[in-house]
Amino acid sequence: MRFTRWKKETAPSLEALRSALTGEGLTVSEWADPAGTVYPVHEHEYAEVRIVIRGQLRVGLPETGEEFILGPGDRLDLPANTPHWADVNGNGPVVYLSASKLNHNNHKK
Numbered sequence: 001m002r003f004t005r006w007k008k009e010t011a012p013s014l015e016a017l018r019s020a021l022t023g024e025g026l027t028v029s030e031w032a033d034p035a036g037t038v039y040p041v042h043e044h045e046y047a048e049v050r051i052v053i054r055g056q057l058r059v060g061l062p063e064t065g066e067e068f069i070l071g072p073g074d075r076l077d078l079p080a081n082t083p084h085w086a087d088v089n090g091n092g093p094v095v096y097l098s099a100s101k102l103n104h105n106n107h108k109k
Contacts, residue, residue: 001061001082006073017051017073017097026099033057033094038087044080046100051075055094059086070096 006012014030021028026049041062050057052070059076060067061084068076069089078084088094 001066001079002075002077003068003070004075004077006071006075008073011072012051012053014053014097017053021049021051021097021099024099026101028097028099031096031098033088035088035091035093037094039085041083041085043083044078044100046102047080048078049075049097049099050078051097051099053095053097055092055096056089057086057094057096058089059084 018028018030030053050059050070052072052074054072057070058067059070059078061082063083068074070076
């Protein structure tokens, strides 16, 4: 698991982030969830990258007790088979990219 905080003063553009992820050989999908959205503990059989575009996404790892709050530009790399949960942090919606070496049309978060 790797968490990378966005360090630049200006928010990243969707196009730049999508291009960077596809440059890593990943398939990228854009997601938007309203405030109050909760994804209970689950895991994927593939490694996954999440990068927030707007809003905040909170991701927790129940096995370690760690929690990460991702804001614009922040990136979380989750290894395959890592139990995690997620929710929309704050009062507004969140827009983020989910990327993996898998076709995102065939999976759920």
